[in-house]
Amino acid sequence: MKKFLSALCVTALSLLVYGQDGHPSSISGNRRNFSFAWLTDVHLNSFAYAEDDLRQAVEDINANPDVDFTILSGDVTEFGDTKEFQLLEEILKGFRKPYLLLPGNHDVNWSENGCTMFDKIFRASHFCYDWQGVRFIGCGAGPSLRMGPPHIPREEILWLDSVYNATPAAQPVIFVNHFPLNADLSNCREVLRILKTRNTQAVLAGHLHVNRSYDADGIPGVIGRSSLRRKDPISGYNLVSLKGDTLLFRERIIKTETRPAWDTIVFHPAIREVWTVKDVTDIASQGSIDGNLYIYTNTAGVVRALDADSGKTLWKYRTGNKIFSAPFITPQLVIVSSCDGCVYALNRQDGSMRWKYDTGYPIVACPAVADDTVYIGSSNGKFYSINPADGTVNWICEGLKGYIESRPATDRERVYIGTWGAMFYAIDRKTGKKVWEFDTRRGRYFSPGACWPVVLPYTANGGKQQEQVIVLSSDYFVRAFQPSTGEILWASDEAKGRESLGFSPDGKTMYIKGIKNNITAADISKGVYTPLWNTAMPYESNFIPTRMETTEQYVFIPTEFGVVHAVRTDGSGISWQWKVAHSAVTSLKNAGERRLIVMTMDGTVTCLKY
Secondary structure, X not given: OHHHHHHHHHHHHOOOEEOOOOOEEOOOOOOOOEEEEEEOOOOEOOOOOHHHHHHHHHHXXXXXXXXXXXXXXXXOEOOOOHHHHHHHHHHHOOOOOOEEEEOOHHHOOOOOOOOOHHHHHHOOOOEEEEEOOEXXXXXXXXXXOOOOOOEOOHHHHHHHHHHHHOOOOOOOEEEEOOOOOOOOOOOHHHHHHHHOOOOEEEEEEOOOOOOEEEEEOOEEEEEOOOOOOOOOOOOEEEEEEEEOOEEEEEEEEOOOEEEEEEEEEEOOOOOEEEEEEEOOOOOOOOOEEEOOEEEEEOOOOEEEEEEOOOOOEEXXXXXXXXXXXXXEEOOOEEEEEOOOOEEEEEEOOOOOEEEEEEOOOOOOOOOEEOOOOEEEEOOOOOEEEEOOOOOOEEEEEOOOOOOOOOOOEEOOOXXXXXXXXXXXXXXXXXXXXXXXXXXXXXXXXXXXXXXXXXEEEEEOOOOOEEEEXXXXXXXXXXXXXXXXXXXXXXXXXXXXXXXXXXXXXXXXXXXXXXOOOEEEEEEOOOOOOEEEEEEEOOOOOOXXXXXXXXXXXXXXXXXXXXXXXXXXXXXXXXXXXXXXXXXXXXXXXXXXXXXXXEEEOOOEEEEEEO
16 A cells, blocks of 8 residues: 555656646656756745845746746745745746745744645645656755754655655656755755665755755755845846756846856766675775675674675684785685784685784785785785795795885786885895885875785887886875886876876776865876876865776776765766765775675675666
């Protein structure tokens, strides 16, 4: 019965818009693009000019052939009394185009009619309406008859939940409420939980009387200006247009001008959470994936294997102390280090221990396996080469400056690693002798300690294929070294990256996450640094050193705020973003079939389908 009522609710209310005569009407259209007028904070009866502002807005909208309908997102009156609603009804009858209407806090906080006349006159305090494949869902605001913090009434929450449950998973949704979805709204978390069950592309709000974009917990949010003129000679509102997959917001000054777009939102493909695992402790390391086997570690010292398709736990193994390093998966083993000082080799199938090697000092470094050899640094100035068959040591390179955190890179002859002693080393793979070293000469704070180095080919002059060793240091420089000599082939601090890099699947393009609000792409395929594009990001700073993940279509950006951004690799900007948790993203892994496994510091492991 509940599903039937939910579906019935959507079907009925999807027609609940108001026509010229004030009675419910329906809109239909088959055009690819559309526009609507967005009025908010009309505050009828507040100032002498408020009525004139609204009447002129109605005339201006009627005269614009590009406007298909209008949304009024609350505070349409000043005190919500019966006479104000009757006047509002009379003015809105002047619309020759349909409109969608919601109450705001001014419409319910001081209501002498007990908040009954809005529903009686306008038939409902919420709407659910489909227009050219996009679903507009809006619900009323409160609290009713009691001045207090912004609050969406309980009955509106239940209605919202029902219509979202009845909305197709892939259908784009634009949610409308009078209040911005932030900490000021007392039940914001509950609203966001509902919105994230479906393909919500944007949230629109008023209340603050200004044009402003914001992050609604990973969903693009927009706050609209009041339609009151205030100090201006004439009033205005927002014109919102969907052109293809881009939603544009332009300020319209009545009978005067339509200004250039002040905000844009790009519709993203439908995103959904395939599965989520919540650990009992923090996850400070990056995960590893091989086929359908996903393995991560936590600060309780546990190694945990999951089925990448279902999120089901396959096995666990507990070490003797915390783990801050990423595991390495081979066809037979899982190699991992622990703060108990040991390097472990675990059976890939069941997690049983094959061997462990005790270094005698806590390890936070990440292991790597190449050509049947385990390479790993430590915190005691040593670097190890270990036989994966039995855990015996091949050699130990000593005297390295600073502790090691990252995963080494290898070529046929050397292994490369950076330290938190501002040093970068090349070590001979056969002998363990240092081949060359590089010093940033700026001290510990400016070290290549967190970035995982990579060895990539490039095409030199004359077409000869050569290799370059690339690392990003916290002195903001990304550098490429000649592998055998340590000569710097190129270096750049233009992108202002600190530690987080990503590379295209073919290794020709490098992505740098700047510490401010930028992502930079550069062509490195010819052994020089050639900038390709720079994308501005919707945050002020982002220092998290987590590696970016890439596909041919997207580069996935980790943030300190629990949000993952998918930036298009062609440089055309952000395709979509998703809020996973409220803590830093510590790992991103491509799981194939348009799936991305995301981990956050608070112990959340989520598989997203995009």
